């Protein structure tokens with residue numbers, strides 16, 4: 181068995197890098213890019229942890245994982261216990277271990293970050309979760325003390341899944357409603373296979389079902405059922421329907437045939453598996469030169485997907501400069517390695533096309549950075565008469581998403597702000613309607629998996645308190 | 658899984674199915690649609706709700722086997738199940754008291770106008786229905802439509818039944834003779850809706866069309882279904898499916914509907930090569 185090593189050795193060691201598929205190979209497949217730690221690598225990395233008395237890393241984790249405890253168990257090679265330790269507070273460890281912006285979260289707060297060598301917490305978490313899955317370790321089982329009260333959760337993204345899992349652990353009767361035919365939210369329809377294999381999401385969802393959560397797909401709340409009708413059936417409701425409506429630039433030519441929203445492009449490829457067409461029925465168009473507008477995680481995913489589907493050139497077109505790119509550094513790095521070309525300080529103004537409606541090019545303006553704007557970033561301003569045509573034959577809009585009003589429209593008394601996001605109490609995540617809570621992207625706007633997980637946890641706790649105090653939506657209506 | 662309670666072949670490649678979906682049957686209104694998947698590896702396709710039975714919890718769809726998915730759907734039998742079925746989606750038809758209204762239906766559009774005609778009739782309108790097809794065999798739901806309209810005109814391209822010619826010719830004669838017509842619904846193949854819209858431009862009537870764009874989710878999440886309506890981008894699934902025909906950018910709509918033509922052919926061929934379904938021959 182591996183053992184703890186002395187302090188000097190711990191600080192001397194460097195972070196263990198993760199092996200990856202070579203760029204030249206991976207642009208031709210949809211398999212995962214980072215390959216994960218081996219057992220030896222994981223132990224070697226875990227041994228570096230200082231086991232701080234006051235573990236600052238935990239401040240950075242909205243999933244409230246007991247980080248030093250699980251890392252210690254990795255050193256001791258008790259991976260099963262390490263898994264259960266993580267699972268106690270994080271229902272989706274194989275997911276968060278992969279897509280959490282760890283450098284901004286737990287690893288940023290790790291004391292070793294001061295020396296630029298934070299513990300690779302996310303990678304260790306991924307290792308433990310993958311090990312448990314491969315070794316068919318039983319997760320947490322259905323609670324022995326079942327309660328009578330029923331809770332409805334709307335939306336099966338990370339916020340909904342987490343809230344449902346936490347409530348089920350407390351013994352509540354939870355029903356999770358999902359509009360699509362598969363649960364997982366952005367984890368299944370948005371984030372591509374090469375970053376988050378769908379079999380892993382399925383596994384985590386199955387774990388949540390084992391806790392007793394009833395997952396009901398094909399239910400569009402606001403269409404199939406209204407929130408009003410849920411109030412009559414359930415004692416409390418958690419709304420976690422995400423911010424899934426695509427934004428467009430509103431420039432001429434944007435409805436041409438080969439212009440996609442990132443949502444459509446990624447949904448066709450991920451959820452509908454168009455990359456396996458015609459074995460799967462849903463088609464997707466791939467031309468020679470694809471331009472993806474925007475530079476967030478979504479844009480990186482779209483541009484890298486286009487490449488894998490067969491585009492010869494895949495561009496990122498971004499109106500600000502490299503310094504303002506919002507995507508995770510790791511994803512930008514991966515994209516560049518794969519040959520994605522970045523056009524910074526470039527603003528599309530028109531999509532050009534032929535008589536059949538196909539795209540033939542994109543007219544753009546060059547930009548320069550001016551004074552900082554509300555977001556603190558320097559505002560891009562167009563350089564007059566700098567128009568030029570970028571030769572492309574397909575365009576993917578990845579400039580962001582906004583609230584879809586379907587759920588809100590069917591919920592009386594639940595107020596939204598000017599952008600259509602639910603207004604909630606900061607502490608309890610309760611909306612303006614007592615007994616109805618909300619969290620994730622439909623409250624924050626497009627955010628992160630881990631903030632959605634955090635909201636799910638907060639809401640579960642608040643729902644527990646609400647129900648323990650004897651209140652109920654059913655009683656009110 | 659969603660049970661197919663009843664299936665009928667209306668003619669060679671046109672089918673009617675009653676599907677057990679109590680929740681949708683409870684709330685669906687004329688003009689709304691559903692999205693279904695035949696199987697796990699399938700595509701999500703939209704189909705208009707042709708009728709519903711709230712008591713029995715059934716929803717009727719009428720479809721034509723024009724490609725891979727509708728062909729596969731036509732091979733699923735009574736007592737079997739569909740993989741996915743969501744709805745009711747889109748806005749309901751705005752039913753009001755308008756006076757004299759005309760409902761023009763072509764192809765599967767004939768089934769779609771049926772509940773709208775019924776709603777308009779119940780609301781007190783004088784309802785004229787004009788339905789058309791290539792030949793006699795392809796005319797569907799004639800009896801049902803007779804019951805809910807004051808006048809039913811049937812046209813066939815080859816004159817094998819009803820009047821010879823297109824629905825637009827019959828509509829033009831009506832419009833010329835009957836100034837009391839206030840509002841027209843035209844539902845059918847894109848080209849028929851476009852031509853009908855062009856025809857009525859010179860008359861003082863409203864024209865509503867139901868756009869059958871290519872969809873994925875049907876809930877406003879992807880934008881696959883977007884169309885330009887009076888210079889504004891709209892989503893057919895959440896803003897429609899019915900729009901003022903005069904405001905539709907028809908060329909863009911028709912281009913976008915053709916965008917997967919090559920893949921659709923490939924998919925159908927793949928299906929025929931793999932499939933053992935022999936229901937068309939029987």
Ligand SMILES: Cc1cc2nc3c(=O)[nH]c(=O)nc-3n(C[C@H](O)[C@H](O)[C@H](O)COP(=O)(O)OP(=O)(O)OC[C@H]3O[C@@H](n4cnc5c(N)ncnc54)[C@H](O)[C@@H]3O)c2cc1C
Nearest residue numbers: 335337338339359365366370401421422620621627628629
């Ligand atoms: C392509 C892409 C890549 C991303 N990459 C990262 C990343 O690397 N790291 C990271 O931290 N974050 C990333 N994000 C952001 C992250 O995925 C989201 O912030 C997170 O998923 C939000 O979770 P949620 O639970 O609020 O909502 P979602 O994940 O959006 O889930 C909402 C669910 O509700 C369902 N729903 C919607 N309306 C209804 C209705 N009317 N009835 C029933 N169900 C409904 C939806 O179908 C969906 O399943 C990415 C996002 C995208 C799109």
Ligand SMILES: Cc1cc2nc3c(=O)[nH]c(=O)nc-3n(C[C@H](O)[C@H](O)[C@H](O)COP(=O)(O)OP(=O)(O)OC[C@H]3O[C@@H](n4cnc5c(N)ncnc54)[C@H](O)[C@@H]3O)c2cc1C
Nearest residue numbers: 702704705720721724725726727765869870871872914921
């Ligand atoms: C709101 C709405 C209501 C509709 N109602 C009916 C109906 O009641 N009965 C009926 O027979 N058809 C209806 N359609 C059209 C129906 O969805 C298509 O016939 C079906 O998707 C064809 O799929 P396929 O794989 O069999 O054929 P494909 O080979 O995919 O396509 C054949 C034809 O159908 C069109 N089409 C392809 N995919 C779609 C899609 N996802 N959505 C719409 N059109 C598509 C193509 O442009 C092509 O012309 C409706 C469409 C919409 C948007």
Ligand code: SF4
Nearest residue numbers: 241276280285286302
């Ligand atoms: S869940 Fe995210 S923030 Fe928490 S420990 Fe894991 S990687 Fe870090």
Ligand code: SF4
Nearest residue numbers: 229230232237290291
């Ligand atoms: S702060 Fe870093 S070193 Fe300290 S316990 Fe957390 S992970 Fe280990």
Ligand code: FES
Nearest residue numbers: 875877879880894
């Ligand atoms: S079908 Fe996706 S937005 Fe309309």
